[in-house]
Amino acid sequence: xxxxxxxxxxxxxxxxARLQMALSLGWHIIVACLGVGMPAITLIAEWRGxxxxxxxxxxxxxxxxxxxxxxxxxxxxxxxxxxxEMGLLWPGLMGTYGEVIGLPFALEGxxxxxxxxxxxxxxxxxxxxxxVPHLLSGIPIVVAGVASAFFVVTANAxxxxxxxxxxxxxxxxxxxxxxxxxxxxxxxxxxxxILAAFMVAGFSMAAVYAVAMLRGRRDRYHRLGFxxxxxxxxxxxxxxxxxxxxxxxFVAENQPVKLAAMEGVFETxxxxxxxxxxVAVDGELRYALEIPYGLxxxxxxxPHAEIAGLNEVPxxxxxxxxxxxxxxxxxxxLGFALLALAVWQxxxxxxxxxxxxxxxxxxxxxxxxxxAVVALEAGWTVxxxxxxxxxxxxxxxxxxxxxxxxxxxxxxxxxAAVYAVLTVATVYVLRRMAREKPxxxxxxxxxxxxxxxx
Amino acid sequence: xxxxEILLGLLWIGVTAYVLFGGADFGGGVWDxxxxxxxxxxxxxxxxxxxxxxxWEANHVWLIFVIVLAWTGVPSVFAAVASxxxxxxxxxxxxxxxxxxxxxxxxxxTLLWQRRLFGAAFAFSSVVTPxxxxxxxxxxxxxxxxxxxxxxDLTASWLNPTSLVSGALAVGTAAYLAAVYLTRxxxxxxDTALAAAFRRRALAAGVVVGGLSALGLAVLRADAxxxxxxxxTGAALPLLVLSVAAGVVSLALLAWTRAYLAVRVTAAxxxxxxxxxxxxxxxxxxxxxxxLHEAAATPAVLAATLGALAVGALLLVPSLVWLxxxxxxxxxxxxxxxxxxxxAPDVRKY
Numbered sequence: 001x002x003x004x005x006x007x008x009x010x011x012x013x014x015x016x017a018r019l020q021m022a023l024s025l026g027w028h029i030i031v032a033c034l035g036v037g038m039p040a041i042t043l044i045a046e047w048r049g050x051x052x053x054x055x056x057x058x059x060x061x062x063x064x065x066x067x068x069x070x071x072x073x074x075x076x077x078x079x080x081x082x083x084x085e086m087g088l089l090w091p092g093l094m095g096t097y098g099e100v101i102g103l104p105f106a107l108e109g110x111x112x113x114x115x116x117x118x119x120x121x122x123x124x125x126x127x128x129x130x131x132v133p134h135l136l137s138g139i140p141i142v143v144a145g146v147a148s149a150f151f152v153v154t155a156n157a158x159x160x161x162x163x164x165x166x167x168x169x170x171x172x173x174x175x176x177x178x179x180x181x182x183x184x185x186x187x188x189x190x191x192x193x194i195l196a197a198f199m200v201a202g203f204s205m206a207a208v209y210a211v212a213m214l215r216g217r218r219d220r221y222h223r224l225g226f227x228x229x230x231x232x233x234x235x236x237x238x239x240x241x242x243x244x245x246x247x248x249x250f251v252a253e254n255q256p257v258k259l260a261a262m263e264g265v266f267e268t269x270x271x272x273x274x275x276x277x278x279v280a281v282d283g284e285l286r287y288a289l290e291i292p293y294g295l296x297x298x299x300x301x302x303p304h305a306e307i308a309g310l311n312e313v314p315x316x317x318x319x320x321x322x323x324x325x326x327x328x329x330x331x332x333x334l335g336f337a338l339l340a341l342a343v344w345q346x347x348x349x350x351x352x353x354x355x356x357x358x359x360x361x362x363x364x365x366x367x368x369x370x371x372a373v374v375a376l377e378a379g380w381t382v383x384x385x386x387x388x389x390x391x392x393x394x395x396x397x398x399x400x401x402x403x404x405x406x407x408x409x410x411x412x413x414x415x416a417a418v419y420a421v422l423t424v425a426t427v428y429v430l431r432r433m434a435r436e437k438p439x440x441x442x443x444x445x446x447x448x449x450x451x452x453x454x
Numbered sequence: 455x456x457x458x459e460i461l462l463g464l465l466w467i468g469v470t471a472y473v474l475f476g477g478a479d480f481g482g483g484v485w486d487x488x489x490x491x492x493x494x495x496x497x498x499x500x501x502x503x504x505x506x507x508x509x510w511e512a513n514h515v516w517l518i519f520v521i522v523l524a525w526t527g528v529p530s531v532f533a534a535v536a537s538x539x540x541x542x543x544x545x546x547x548x549x550x551x552x553x554x555x556x557x558x559x560x561x562x563x564t565l566l567w568q569r570r571l572f573g574a575a576f577a578f579s580s581v582v583t584p585x586x587x588x589x590x591x592x593x594x595x596x597x598x599x600x601x602x603x604x605x606x607d608l609t610a611s612w613l614n615p616t617s618l619v620s621g622a623l624a625v626g627t628a629a630y631l632a633a634v635y636l637t638r639x640x641x642x643x644x645d646t647a648l649a650a651a652f653r654r655r656a657l658a659a660g661v662v663v664g665g666l667s668a669l670g671l672a673v674l675r676a677d678a679x680x681x682x683x684x685x686x687t688g689a690a691l692p693l694l695v696l697s698v699a700a701g702v703v704s705l706a707l708l709a710w711t712r713a714y715l716a717v718r719v720t721a722a723x724x725x726x727x728x729x730x731x732x733x734x735x736x737x738x739x740x741x742x743x744x745x746l747h748e749a750a751a752t753p754a755v756l757a758a759t760l761g762a763l764a765v766g767a768l769l770l771v772p773s774l775v776w777l778x779x780x781x782x783x784x785x786x787x788x789x790x791x792x793x794x795x796x797x798a799p800d801v802r803k804y
Contacts, residue, residue: 066562073558076511077551083521084547087536091603094525095533099751102526106759109519110766116512117773125780140773175751177758403537405604411544418548422555425572429559 010399016409017089017402022384023412024085027419028078029380030373035075036145036194037201038068041229043138048228050131056221060228062126064205067430069123074426076116081415089408092401093391096172100165101155103177108151115144146194153193157185160383161254162392184254188247189383195240196379200372202233203338207369208434210362223355230365233372234342241339244332245298251386252299255393256308257317258386261324263295264288265309272296272307276329280321319388327381334375341368458750460760461527465520466733472516473729474631474722477624479506479513481632483553483580484625485655492570497648499573502632503561505639510557514550526759528749530601531740535590538599538606542586549583552576581625588624592617595732596678597742616677619670626666627725630659634704634721638714653708656717660705667701667728684735693734697727 042064049057083105087094118140126134158164164180165172209226252259260266264275264285272295278288293303300307310318341364348356355361391398402408455463482502489495489502525532536543556575563569589612593599596616599606611617633656640648674682684690700723707717738745750756 070558070562073511074555076514077554080514080518080550080554081547083518084536084543087521087525087532088540088543088547091533091537094536095530095603098525098529098532099527099755102522102529102751102755103758103762105522106526106762107766109515109522110763110770112518113512113515113766113770114773116515117770117777120512121777121780128780173752175755177755403540403604405537405540405608407608408540411540414544414548418551422551425555425559429562433562 010402010404013404013406013408014399014402016412018398020408020412020415021085021089023416023419024078024081026377026380027423028075028082029376030200031071031075031078032149033197033200033376034071034204035068036149036197037199037232038064038071038205039138039141039145040198041201041205041232042068043135043142044232045224045228046131046135046138050135054224056224059221060225063434065123065126066433069119070426070429070433072115072119074422076112078422079112088411089403090391090401091403093396096170096396097162097165097392100162100172100175100177100180101158104151104154104158104181108148111144111147111151115141115148118144149194149197150190153190154181154183154186156383157189158183159392160189160387161185162395167395185250188243188250192240192243192247192379195236195243196372196376198236199233199240199338200369200376202229202231202236203365203372204229204369206230206233207366210365210368214359214362214366226365227355230345230368233338233368234345237335237339237342241335244335249299252307255386257310257313258319258324258382259299260308260310260312261319261321261386262328262382263307264321264325265295265307267311268306268309270296270306271304274298275325278325280325285321285325317389319386324382324386327378327385331375331378331382334371334378338368338371338375341365456747457753457756457760458527458746461523461750461756462737462746464760464763465523465527466730468516468520468523470726470729472513472520473627473725476510476513476516477584477628477725478631478635479510480553480580480584480625481628481630482506482636483557483577484629485632485636485652486573487577487581492566497645498651501636501640501643501645501648505636506557510554514554517550523759526755527751528740528746529751531744531749533603534601534605534741535594535599537604538608538611539590539593540604541608542589542593542612546583546586546590549579549586553579553583580628584624584628585621586612588621589613589617591624591732592620594741595620595681595736596674597680599741601741601744614677615673616670619666619673623663623666623670626659626663630656630663631721631725633659634708634714634717637708638718641712641714649712649714653714656721657705657708660701660708660721664701664705667697681732681735685731688735690731690735693727693731695727697724697731700724700727 042061045057045064046061048054049061118137121137122134122141125137129137158180161183162180163183164176164178166174206226206229209222209229212222213226248259248262251262263272264278264280265272266280266283266285271293273290273292274294275285275288275290278285280286295307296305297303299305310321341361344356344361344364348354348361387393389397389399391401482505486495486499486502489498521532524535552575556572556579560569560572560576563572592614593606593612593616596614598611598614598617633652637649637652637656640646640652671682671685674685685694700720704717704720704724707713707720738747740746740749
């Protein structure tokens, strides 16, 4: 399908479609991660608040629940847009393979439905139910949120490792939808994504309170608001590092071209060093710091293992090396930085049952939310850009999938403008809500004004 | 019944649910737009907000359900529709973002200027979005989406008489359903003045929708003769008759009685008749020259999807029952004014 690539109009279309997808998915993924992680953290606060009667915890749970309501709304609409865009931007993919990946999306629809039902109960019935049933009504939100993430990522995993179908004369035949859903990439990718969601939610929520504490508000309310989400994130982070290693091994075995781009390996060799930094120019990686045997050791547990280079495939099938290489380095670097921050907290807690005393801890923690989000976006860039030029790895090129109708670039401009406004409005509304004194979770709860803790 | 027909039936049930429930939500936004200044329209807006607050997100599920079933069950048709009609569908998508987020933001805002700003975005997109969705329906109904990817005319496919009438009909139907629904809601809340106001709006919207439907038939006769023939003489005729009869009864009930609960039923029947009349009239063709069986996914996919939906229903039904039970409690008549109790009426849409 080089005809498509050669065609200037289609090249512009392809870039516009990819940017539009990147923008809307990159936006949604942040809100979706908060939607997966926040309910669990909120329930922990509500549960502890119920057990101890601590009004600070109860207020935190209320406020987080209210923010969840807004985030769930923007998550629902930005997710709806993505299902439109699957067809608007990639009709070539959906027309041929829509049925192969339809099942997980149908299951995701069910999970989303359950999430919406129980979110309605949880938010709107707070004062109509006794505490324990109310707490229990939050559990399906957590389960359905994690399930949604799982189902959606299985569809992406299939695009990395397409299985469960045959093709004859351009039409798919003999589809096995369950085999397509539980493809080889499903376990590492789904686990990696779900843990990332808890890291993003935990560090982002904690960062808000770290900023407040840096401004001198170190009362019990802010300390608890920091500790609960930060602890969740600090527990998840080391597990995520291990899962990340598993995911990288999977890529090394199954998507060697992607690994070569991630590491900037151009020639197939044995005993390949690990490259830190560096820029790919003219078919080689320059200015990188090399750790001898590092990559062979990491990828295959053998310092002399052979690593396939980009030279194994034609140049037209190379992903953009610099983007993938740097995105991978940023993700790994930030992952270890967040791990260090988590260890810092454990150490202080183990020694003194307190937060680290250095102001640098809070300063770092204040940045941890942004760091987690950047790591998330970088990791997703590795997954998606590293797969290029394939939309379905080894089966269909992205250029074959894109909508050939002219003018996609205007659609992209419109979407970009709307998302800019949406971002500003979301941040503004959340910031205002955080300061509001009476904290009605839903509009009918105007009677809830008696929170004297802040 | 063969699997493709079951899947298509489910898909059409999803479309119906979205038109009825999502439509009433959109209509709520239309009345929000027409409610007047901040003070004069406050009570109407409060009723609208109270009515759709807890449910509009769940109503999105129907739209997603329809999109997902379309690409799973009839992938090539989904690709043809989405690629040819990407202009109105992109505008629909943008409208959905503006509407949902603005509504949530308004609910979370306390300052008047913010509530005005977000309210305006919500109300405006409530009118624009169903219009574009209606043009999409008109494009498919008039056979302007050929099979293949982006094979149709990018503008003429949705800027044509059938599409324009369908777009107007979609906005009118939404406004009508919402007015009928809100009439009963206001009556139950004990606000007779507001109930009377929405009764007048329901009557006006009903007359407009009836007129638009008649105009639509005339346009179809010239623009899509095959569908017109099916609707007026073929298999779809009984459904068209049902729609017209239910519409007339609705207007009569609204004009001379206060049986607003019964009007909800007849108004829904009028819309359902029209929608299923179109579906039956077009069946078995989905696109020009493409029948359901030619476009349907492989049996394994259909079986797995239908099975998953059946199992999912086992989880969904008890959840819905609990939701219903939760919000029924303490819902005495007379309560619920100004959004103080988001009770039974909101559960209708689940």
